[in-house]
Amino acid sequence: MAKETKDFSAISGLPDELGIDDDLSKVGQVLSIRRDTRRYGKPMTIVSGFEMDRAEMKALASELKRRLACGGTVLDDEIELQGNHVERARDILDELGYQVA
Numbered sequence: 001m002a003k004e005t006k007d008f009s010a011i012s013g014l015p016d017e018l019g020i021d022d023d024l025s026k027v028g029q030v031l032s033i034r035r036d037t038r039r040y041g042k043p044m045t046i047v048s049g050f051e052m053d054r055a056e057m058k059a060l061a062s063e064l065k066r067r068l069a070c071g072g073t074v075l076d077d078e079i080e081l082q083g084n085h086v087e088r089a090r091d092i093l094d095e096l097g098y099q100v101a
Contacts, residue, residue, distance in 0.1 A: 030099045033086050043084040047093070049101075050077055060096075067092055 031049040038044050047064070050057055054074065061079045065072045068088055072081040081089065090100050 030101050031093060032101050033089055033093075035084055035086050042082070045081040045083065045085040045089055047079040047081070047089060048077065050079075063096075064089060064092060 029049060029051045031047055034046050034048075036044045036046050052060075057074050057077070057079060061072055061074050061081075064079065064081060068081060068083070068085045070082045070085060072079060074080075093100050
């Protein structure tokens with residue numbers, strides 16, 4: 001199921017060059033981060049609550065994996081990261097402009 005991106009520049013009346021769509025779409029979604037345990041007791045960090053298309057989620061997952069130096073994937077509209085990175089992922093997402101509950 002593809003999620004559509006919203007056109008906030010039409011609402012705000014600001015030019016597209018300012019990139020207001022990206023900033024407002026980040027603020028409009030509240031993400032949640034939780035720790036889960038997988039096979040053999042391995043910790044996983046799950047980030048959910050995204051309202052973006054899969055390509056954007058994959059790009060964000062790549063950025064998180066790079067900055068956290070871990071593996072991970074995008075499954076069922078969630079980003080799964082290998083290891084317990086709840087606090088560090090929260091800090092990175094805050095830095096990138098996302099709201100984290």
